[in-house]
Amino acid sequence: MDEDKRITLDNLSVRYRGAEDAQLKNVSATASIGQIVGIIGNSHTGKSTLCRVLAGVIPNIISAEITGSCEVLGHSPVHEWPNFNSLTGVVLQNPAGQLSGLADTVADEMAFDLINQGISEDVINKRVANVAAQMGLTDQLVQTPESLSGGQMQRLAIATAIVTQPTILIMDDPTSEMDPLGRQQFFHWLANVQSTTVFIVSSEIDDLSEIADRIWVMDDGQLVEQGTPQAVFNYLDADRQIPKPTAYQLAAGMNWHLSNGALPVTPSELKEAYDGKN
Amino acid sequence: MTDQSMLSGNPAGKSRWFNAIDPISKLLLILDMALLSFASTNLLLEAGLITGGLLLLLFSKVSSTTVKALGFSLFLIFTMLVIQGLFYSKNQTVWFSIIGINFYKEGLIYATTLGSRVLVIILASGFFMVTTSISENAKYLEQSGLSYKTVYVLMSVCYILPEIMGNMRKIQQAQRVRGVNPQKTVIQKLKSVLPVLIPLVIKTLDQSMTRSISLQLRGFDNPNRKALKSTNRYRLVSGLHIGLTFAAIILIGWKLWTKISGLL
Numbered sequence: 032m033d034e035d036k037r038i039t040l041d042n043l044s045v046r047y048r049g050a051e052d053a054q055l056k057n058v059s060a061t062a063s064i065g066q067i068v069g070i071i072g073n074s075h076t077g078k079s080t081l082c083r084v085l086a087g088v089i090p091n092i093i094s095a096e097i098t099g100s101c102e103v104l105g106h107s108p109v110h111e112w113p114n115f116n117s118l119t120g121v122v123l124q125n126p127a128g129q130l131s132g133l134a135d136t137v138a139d140e141m142a143f144d145l146i147n148q149g150i151s152e153d154v155i156n157k158r159v160a161n162v163a164a165q166m167g168l169t170d171q172l173v174q175t176p177e178s179l180s181g182g183q184m185q186r187l188a189i190a191t192a193i194v195t196q197p198t199i200l201i202m203d204d205p206t207s208e209m210d211p212l213g214r215q216q217f218f219h220w221l222a223n224v225q226s227t228t229v230f231i232v233s234s235e236i237d238d239l240s241e242i243a244d245r246i247w248v249m250d251d252g253q254l255v256e257q258g259t260p261q262a263v264f265n266y267l268d269a270d271r272q273i274p275k276p277t278a279y280q281l282a283a284g285m286n287w288h289l290s291n292g293a294l295p296v297t298p299s300e301l302k303e304a305y306d307g308k309n
Numbered sequence: 310m311t312d313q314s315m316l317s318g319n320p321a322g323k324s325r326w327f328n329a330i331d332p333i334s335k336l337l338l339i340l341d342m343a344l345l346s347f348a349s350t351n352l353l354l355e356a357g358l359i360t361g362g363l364l365l366l367l368f369s370k371v372s373s374t375t376v377k378a379l380g381f382s383l384f385l386i387f388t389m390l391v392i393q394g395l396f397y398s399k400n401q402t403v404w405f406s407i408i409g410i411n412f413y414k415e416g417l418i419y420a421t422t423l424g425s426r427v428l429v430i431i432l433a434s435g436f437f438m439v440t441t442s443i444s445e446n447a448k449y450l451e452q453s454g455l456s457y458k459t460v461y462v463l464m465s466v467c468y469i470l471p472e473i474m475g476n477m478r479k480i481q482q483a484q485r486v487r488g489v490n491p492q493k494t495v496i497q498k499l500k501s502v503l504p505v506l507i508p509l510v511i512k513t514l515d516q517s518m519t520r521s522i523s524l525q526l527r528g529f530d531n532p533n534r535k536a537l538k539s540t541n542r543y544r545l546v547s548g549l550h551i552g553l554t555f556a557a558i559i560l561i562g563w564k565l566w567t568k569i570s571g572l573l
Contacts, residue, residue, distance in 0.1 A: 092522050121526045128519030131527070133464060135444045142316050142537075149533035155316065191527065 035105030036064040038228065040254075042099035045080055045089060054080040056252040057099070062245050064104055067221065067229040069239035069260070071273060072249030078232045079124060081249065082203045085230055086121045087112040103199060104228065117148075120192030122185075122202040129188040130176050137179070137187055138163070138172040144195050158194050165220060166190045167213075181208030189217070200224070202231045218242055240264065240276040240296040248273065261300065265293045316537060324542060327369045327440040331543040332449045335441060337553035339433040344560035346429040352418070355425035362432025366439070375435040382431050386424035393420035451536045458530050465517070473513050480505045 045055040055077045062068045070078050083089040087108030106115045123129045134140035145155045163169045166186040185208050206214045218238040240260040248256035256263045264275050278301040282294045287304040295301040397416030404414040443464050450460045
């Protein structure tokens with residue numbers, strides 16, 4: 032496959048200035064254009080640092096020692112950041128920190144990135160209306176960003192990231208403050224995203240298993256597993272203490288296997304395994 | 310919805326009289342009122358300025374922040390009155406006594422003059438703060454030709470104080486919920502502030518760093534940035550600028566002249 036259609040991390044290590052240990056240790060991984068990559072792992076395992084490298088925040092904004100290489104769709108976030116930044120949308124862990132602080136309304140906040148790109152007002156209005164509808168924020172467009180709830184604030188943060196129609200979307204725990212319905216709507220929306228390569232850190236294992244093309248498992252700064260959700264959760268070491276999808280746990284309890292011998296990880300696979308058993 | 314602008318860069322309707330005054334004129338008004346207050350020791354003039362400032366606030370918006378600021382400054386002024394009324398170095402004439410403690414005329418007049426000046430500045434600044442949003446200032450300055458980066462640095466100073474106060478409220482609320490400090494008296498409130506000062510500053514700096522990262526990711530220093538053209542809703546901009554600047558120059562000149570002539 033062409034280099035400009037792949038994401039390749041090769042022996043990537045990152046150590047923050049002043050830190051004794053590296054936050055990422057010899058991470059090597061691949062994914063393809065248009066895929067959704069779910070990044071999972073326990074706390075302080077390097078997930079956010081990986082997102083920062085993929086977004087080019089390290090070393091362009093936050094100083095750190097980097098060895099190895101990171102190529103995303105033919106671009107290097109480390110060496111070609113200004114160009115790379117125009118292709119990416121980033122959702123930070125803290126949604127309030129993502130807001131400009133100078134917007135009177137939710138609509139203004141969404142428009143901020145587009146104004147920065149010098150886009151005309153007509154286009155800005157259309158894009159803002161479109162993205163607000165996608166994120167369920169149409170009724171909040173004239174409210175102040177500060178008046179939003181935590182979940183709405185997170186949807187606004189996502190809206191600000193996708194309003195520029197990025198080729199690469201990097202999201203660090205974007206649903207942590209959402210209610211169950213909001214989270215469900217978000218993953219439904221994400222499943223239908225097209226022409227965008229998505230990296231998403233999340234602890235919503237069930238949702239990730241359904242929508243992700245690949246799962247990367249982080250532990251102590253290392254990428255310990257990578258592959259399809261089915262492959263990863265079937266071979267994931269129990270010592271990692273990462274919860275398995277509900278479908279997997281149920282199927283394991285009932286001894287329902289798929290035709291390939293693996294345990295299902297999504298509801299549709301669970302049904303398939305059930306039908307195969309009966 | 311897409312047919313008309315939903316962005317406040319192009320405000321439609323809902324405009325009140327103070328929205329027609331541009332931010333620079335409002336800042337010049339603060340300067341003029343402060344200079345006028347400092348130019349004279351006439352208490353009638355001070356009373357007039359305070360009344361003017363109060364009217365400006367009453368006919369615009371009165372926010373809880375302004376009321377709190379006024380309450381705090383009145384508390385300070387009261388302590389000034391007590392201290393100066395008792396201990397001012399030029400005290401000579403006893404004005405009145407409370408439980409045998411003498412309050413002197415000279416000290417009380419001096420403290421009243423100082424307090425009036427503080428009030429004038431707070432009322433004029435309060436008018437500016439309640440009638441001008443940070444984003445309005447930012448837009449105005451950007452349209453006046455400043456780069457957005459410079460505007461942001463200037464405006465972030467305005468932004469960081471409410472952020473610190475917001476963080477402080479959250480921390481104090483958490484303290485009260487945990488029963489760490491009941492914060493019923495002023496002393497208890499002050500005591501609760503001291504131990505959280507360093508974490509408060511660190512938290513605010515951390516938030517500022519996150520915002521800085523986010524702004525760079527969102528391309529706020531992009532050379533292609535084009536500020537939205539807003540319809541000019543400000544009235545008499547040049548006239549107000551010239552008039553208020555002229556008044557400020559006259560007041561400074563007059564103050565300097567009285568100082569110099571006093572030396573001669």
